[in-house]
Each structure stands twice: as C-alpha cells, then as structure tokens.
Amino acid sequence: MNETIALLLNHRSIRKFTDQTLTPEQVEMIVAAAQSASTSSNVQAYSVIAVMKDDLKKELARLSGDQAYVHSCPVFLVWCADLSRLKKAAQTHRPGEETYEGSMENLIVATVDTALAAQNAAVAAESLGLGIVYIGGIRNHIAEASSLLGLPELVYPLFGMCVGYPDQQPDLRPRLPQEAVLHWNRYDASTADTQVERYDEIMSAYLRERTGGAKDTPWSVLMADKLAQPSRMHMGQFLRERGFGRQ
Structure with missing residues (x-):
C-alpha cells in the first residue's frame, strides 16, 4: 500500500459540491495529467471542453437527464473522442489518397x-482534494449536445465529468469480488455464478444500509433490469453520420 493506491481505493463519485470555484490553472494542471496518459501510437485522439459558463452548464444538465450537479459543479469537463486532427493530417500529407480515419478500429x-x-x-x-463524477448522460441527446459545443465531424462527446470541491462523503460502493474479474493465464468461467451470488449478497446489504432498508435489490437483478431496457439506441446512427465506423 502506498499513497497513490490508497487514493485510488478511496474513489467515490461526488454529486454535491461546495461553492468554491476552480482556477484556470487547476483545470490546466488536471488536463496536463490527462495528456500524460498512455495513447495508442501517440495519436492522442481526444479533446476536452472545460465548461464553466452557468447557462451552458444548465443546458448540458438538461440534455444529460436533468442531473442537477452538472449545473452546480464549478467545472464540467466534456471528454470527446476526436479523430478530426488525424483526418486533417491525412488530407495535408496524403492528398487525394484513400485514408481510414473513420474506421471502426480508429473509433x-x-x-x-x-x-x-x-x-x-x-x-x-x-x-488535489477535488471530487468528480462521470456523466454518461451527455449521450442522451448527443446530437444536441454536440451542436451546443460546436463539435465538428469525427468528434463525439464520450462522457462528461463534474469537478469541484466535495460537499459530501458518500460511502464507498463495493466492487465485484476480485475473483470475478482477475483470471490467471486463461479466462475461467467456472466460478462466475458463485462470485455473482457473493456480490449480490454484498450489494443487497450495502443498499439496505444506504437506504435505511428501503432497497435491497441484488446486483444481478439490477443488471438484468438494465439490459431489458433499450438505452441510447440512437448512438450507432449518430456515429455513422459523424463519420465514425464506416469501414
């Protein structure tokens, strides 16, 4: 155990923030850390939009399923998969040639x-003592969000991220037993059912504690219910229309 691992193991989603603002320098430092992440073949195929304007955050909150913390957080980072720079490079250095920036692999x-x-x-x-929560709801109305943010072809918003000083300390959410996700040398499905049953018990107890007994639905039931509902079925058509996944 060290300080970095302790920080990672202490992660929790924060949905309530204080009124304290972030400086542009803090945002730039966070994005500098992001830019040091591994990247395939150095393509660095992403862009991030730091949204701080109140009216813009309010509209993005609406488009993201009326999640109030998108509006209330001091900075809302929109993380975008971005192949537009690659297309420009291809047009500049391989004019007239067929290129594959929009392939499924590049997506x-x-x-x-x-x-x-x-x-x-x-x-x-x-x-830095800040809290975050990822917002996949940015894809609920992805065409409207893309237009609002001025995103060009071959750029799409993958998710948002609320960032700010925490005004809550939620309990850590239990994860699947490590035996369910860690396999040695070959995938081993023999204990999958047992591990899910263990996790169902853990999550039921967690939910009972968190909700004062109001909820205790097992994890596997929640997942089955989730998969029984169509979710963002517009994504395939949207991505193809924006130039992704054509090959």
Missing part, C-alpha cells in the same frame, strides 16, 4: 484514448 482507439486520459484527470483531481 475504438479514440474511445480508449479518451477514457484513459479522463481517468488520469480524475485521479489528478482527487489528489
């Missing part, structure tokens, strides 16, 4: 690059 690369950078930023923010 995966850009999405992974963005997530790696954002997680670096999350850890950096928490090391």
Whole structure:
C-alpha cells in the first residue's frame, strides 16, 4: 500500500459540491495529467471542453437527464473522442489518397484514448482534494449536445465529468469480488455464478444500509433490469453520420 493506491481505493463519485470555484490553472494542471496518459501510437485522439459558463452548464444538465450537479459543479469537463486532427493530417500529407480515419478500429482507439486520459484527470483531481463524477448522460441527446459545443465531424462527446470541491462523503460502493474479474493465464468461467451470488449478497446489504432498508435489490437483478431496457439506441446512427465506423 502506498499513497497513490490508497487514493485510488478511496474513489467515490461526488454529486454535491461546495461553492468554491476552480482556477484556470487547476483545470490546466488536471488536463496536463490527462495528456500524460498512455495513447495508442501517440495519436492522442481526444479533446476536452472545460465548461464553466452557468447557462451552458444548465443546458448540458438538461440534455444529460436533468442531473442537477452538472449545473452546480464549478467545472464540467466534456471528454470527446476526436479523430478530426488525424483526418486533417491525412488530407495535408496524403492528398487525394484513400485514408481510414473513420474506421471502426480508429473509433475504438479514440474511445480508449479518451477514457484513459479522463481517468488520469480524475485521479489528478482527487489528489488535489477535488471530487468528480462521470456523466454518461451527455449521450442522451448527443446530437444536441454536440451542436451546443460546436463539435465538428469525427468528434463525439464520450462522457462528461463534474469537478469541484466535495460537499459530501458518500460511502464507498463495493466492487465485484476480485475473483470475478482477475483470471490467471486463461479466462475461467467456472466460478462466475458463485462470485455473482457473493456480490449480490454484498450489494443487497450495502443498499439496505444506504437506504435505511428501503432497497435491497441484488446486483444481478439490477443488471438484468438494465439490459431489458433499450438505452441510447440512437448512438450507432449518430456515429455513422459523424463519420465514425464506416469501414
């Protein structure tokens, strides 16, 4: 155990922030940490938009499912997978040639690059005493959000991130038993059911404690219910329209 691992193990999502603002220098430091993340072939296929204007945060909160903390946080970072720079490089140095910036593989690369950078930023923010929460709801109305932020072709908002000084200390949410996710040398499905049953018991107890007995639905039931509902079925068409995944 060391200070870095302790910080990582203490992560929790923060949805309530104080009125204390962040300086541009703090935001720049967090993004500098993000830029030091690993990136496939050095493509650095992401961009981040730091939203601090109150009216813009309010509109993004509405588009993200009326999540009030998107509006109340001092800085809302929108993490975007960005292949537009690669397309420009190809047009400049390979004029007239067929290039594959919009391929499915490059969509995966850009999405992974963005997530790696954002997680670096999350850890950096928490090391400064700040709190964060990821906002996948930015994809609820992704075309409207993209237009609001002025995103060009081959750029899409993967998720948002509220950043600010915490005004709450929620309990740590239990994770799956490590035996469910760590495999040695080959994937081992033999204990999957047992590990899920263990986690169902853990999460039911956690929910009972957190809600004063009002909820205790097992994790596997929650996941089954989630998968039984269509979610953001517009994403495939949107990405193709924006130039992604065409090859």
